Amino acid sequence: MRLAPWWSAGIRFACQPECGACCDQPGGVVFLSRSDIHRLAVRHGLTDEAYVERDCTTSQNGRLVLRSRVEDGICIYLGADKRCGVYADRPQQCAAFPWWSENLVNRRAWSQVKSTCPGIDAQDAFLVDGSTILRHIEADLEAGQGVFVPLSPHTAD
Numbered sequence: 001m002r003l004a005p006w007w008s009a010g011i012r013f014a015c016q017p018e019c020g021a022c023c024d025q026p027g028g029v030v031f032l033s034r035s036d037i038h039r040l041a042v043r044h045g046l047t048d049e050a051y052v053e054r055d056c057t058t059s060q061n062g063r064l065v066l067r068s069r070v071e072d073g074i075c076i077y078l079g080a081d082k083r084c085g086v087y088a089d090r091p092q093q094c095a096a097f098p099w100w101s102e103n104l105v106n107r108r109a110w111s112q113v114k115s116t117c118p119g120i121d122a123q124d125a126f127l128v129d130g131s132t133i134l135r136h137i138e139a140d141l142e143a144g145q146g147v148f149v150p151l152s153p154h155t156a157d
């Protein structure tokens with residue numbers, strides 16, 4: 001019999017306005033899914049290929065990742081006000097935070113994330129149920145598989 005994961009009953013969380021702590025990290029790596037690339041390209045009025053050329057670079061094994069600012073290594077979309085400039089269309093890896101599999105692997109890993117993310121158990125937090133957490137985990141894992149150039153055709157989600 002397989003035990004339910006420790007988080008299956010849900011975890012209380014509410015992202016805190018103007019926090020931005022999870023994005024404000026030099027050297028953060030944001031892998032992109034194929035649908036992330038298409039959505040962000042449409043947002044910027046570019047073809048997928050032109051968007052990749054402008055706003056992406058590659059990881060060591062060739063997966064496409066978001067560019068960071070040259071001067072400080074922080075995401076190009078994080079504004080001075082600590083808000084995401086593409087929030088409604090942000091990559092699914094970003095939308096899935098803090099529900100990444102490595103963060104949820106055990107309570108100890110989770111307490112480390114909690115020490116950096118004030119949204120976990122915040123006063124205004126609400127219960128995020130286990131199936132929603134699982135959907136986020138899967139979205140993050142999908143993005144982590146990566147996209148390579150040349151791009152495959154985008155298919156509707």
Ligand code: SF4
Pocket residue numbers: 014015016019020021022023097098116117118119120
């Ligand atoms: S660290 Fe947590 S509370 Fe702060 S922006 Fe990121 S997810 Fe939201």
